[in-house]
Amino acid sequence: MKKPSLLLYLHGFNSSPLSHKAQVMVSYCKEYRSDIHVVVPKLPPYPHESAQYLTALIEQYKSDYQIGLVGSSLGGYLSTWLSEQYGFKAVLVNPAVKPYELLADYLGKQVNPYSQEEYVLEEKHMIELLGLRVDQIQSPNSLWLLQQEGDEVLDYREALEKYIGCKQTIEKSGDHSFVDFERYPEQIIQFLNL
Numbered sequence: 001m002k003k004p005s006l007l008l009y010l011h012g013f014n015s016s017p018l019s020h021k022a023q024v025m026v027s028y029c030k031e032y033r034s035d036i037h038v039v040v041p042k043l044p045p046y047p048h049e050s051a052q053y054l055t056a057l058i059e060q061y062k063s064d065y066q067i068g069l070v071g072s073s074l075g076g077y078l079s080t081w082l083s084e085q086y087g088f089k090a091v092l093v094n095p096a097v098k099p100y101e102l103l104a105d106y107l108g109k110q111v112n113p114y115s116q117e118e119y120v121l122e123e124k125h126m127i128e129l130l131g132l133r134v135d136q137i138q139s140p141n142s143l144w145l146l147q148q149e150g151d152e153v154l155d156y157r158e159a160l161e162k163y164i165g166c167k168q169t170i171e172k173s174g175d176h177s178f179v180d181f182e183r184y185p186e187q188i189i190q191f192l193n194l
Contacts, residue, residue, distance in 0.1 A: 005033075005194035006065035008057070009040045012073030012096070013103065016114035017042055021072050021093060021181045028185035036194050037065065043075070045110065045119045047128035054082060062086065068192025073154070073176065074099050081132045083142055089192045091144045093178050094151050097158040100129040140165035144191050146184065148174025167191070 007029060009022050016022075017040040029036045041057060043050045061067060069090035071079030076095025083090040096102060107121050137143065143166040149156045153176040160170065173179075 003064065003066045004037065005035065005192075006037045006039060006061055006067045007189070007192070007194055008067055008069050009038065010054070010069065010071040010075030010078050011040070011043060012075050013099070013106075014045075014110060014112050014114075015072070015075075016112065018114050019072070021070075021178060024181055025070060025185055025188070029189075032186070033189060033194070036189070042115070043078075045112070045117070045121070046125055047132060048125075050078060051081070051128075051132055054078065055085075058082065058086060066194065068189075068194045070188060070192075071095060072178070077129075078132065080134050080137075080143070084134045084138060087139065087142065089142045089144075091146060091188045091191060092159070092163070093146045093181070094148060094154060094156075094176055095145070095159055095163075096154060097162045100126040100133070102154065103129070137163065137166065141167075143167070144188075145169065146178065147171070148176075148178055150174040150179075151176045 009025050011019050022040045026038050029038045067088050069079040069088050072093040074096045076092035077099050079090040104126055110121050111118050145163040145166055145168045147156050147159050148171045150173040
């Protein structure tokens, strides 16, 4: 008998469970797939804490649920790491490929625009991010890259190269928020076999 389904959505840097794409997935499942248990955790601001938190969360659910991942930006980076650790399928939306380089420009005091939480990003956190890097994708069939070329934050070509061999949907224009994400929830659920 198939286990019940759990969708784990991971938001990006300085984002929150209230982000638009997270809410699109929550609303879609509530309306069309109420059998899916949707979990959108508020991730800690620091990579090591996020990794520990997510590992504990998955250990809590993995024996009772079939888990699928959706990750946006930094959440895509973390989803790639979790997919490699546990073998889950994951959909990566404009994922960060080298956040340890990108976020080096953001060292210092940060304020999360959703929660107003203040924290300090330090060099050691870039090292923590580096520690979660997946050098070689072991199961390309488990990953689906959703990428818009107009992403103003990340170089989309890095993702195309990183996720070569994976399912890829590349759209011209768009931006880092992934314009018109509302088109994809049903296909995402199907890909994740939830």
